[in-house]
Amino acid sequence: MNSDSISDIISGIYAITDPNLLTSQTALLDAVDAALAQGVRVIQYRDKLASSDQKLERAKAIHRLCKRYQAVSIINDSLELMIAADADGVHLGQTDGATALTELDIPKQKIIGVTCHDDIELAIRAQQHGASYAAFGRFYPSNTKPHAKPAKIETLIEAKQELSIPVVAIGGINAHNMSPLLDAGADCIAVINAIFGQNDTQKAANTLVSTFNRLTAGFN
């Protein structure tokens, strides 16, 4: 991992892999490479289908690719896999250990992302307990996770007032609808389908990254 601050690291486009969209290891690694080459800064390996051995091999390969592009690798759900693959961080949902962050043995330098749905109190507690970033969403209907709880843009605005850690927005986001989330203060836009569900990953990543950069060019 590079030595930038967490606000520099968790910013821009955050791409999350999906085994239903990237069905082979080659497809997965080629797509991650294409996304990184276009300026995606964060990759989350999210895979609820592969075997443990496959997950370890893929997580390690993604971490190597991220290092090559000076991006960061995050593992979904599993602290054990993060440690085994020596990835840069882990993303924990409310049923993955996020409710007991202080009881987990997480190496100090690792990034810890926490799902906060639409709940600012969850985010404040997560920050107090050592979370590196808070993720809110879903903001728009998501084909990837149709039953994800909806979140309000007002919650993002409140999150930016209450939290010092970066704020990530997720759920049904694409280049056409990210603008209100950025205006509300989202530091980072997390996507699955808008990048890995597209025929041309490179073009999709380029569109997302350039749209993010254009829309945030006047900020700060």
Ligand SMILES: Cc1ncc(COP(=O)(O)OP(=O)(O)O)c(N)n1
């Ligand atoms: C960046 C980011 N935000 C939210 C989630 C959702 O995590 P979770 O609620 O644990 O759901 P699953 O992804 O495990 O289905 C995420 N993965 N990444």
Ligand SMILES: Cc1ncsc1CCOP(=O)(O)O
């Ligand atoms: C994992 C997750 N958590 C809330 S919505 C979501 C899915 C995001 O995928 P997409 O960008 O395709 O809507």
Ligand SMILES: [Mg+2]
């Ligand atoms: Mg989870």
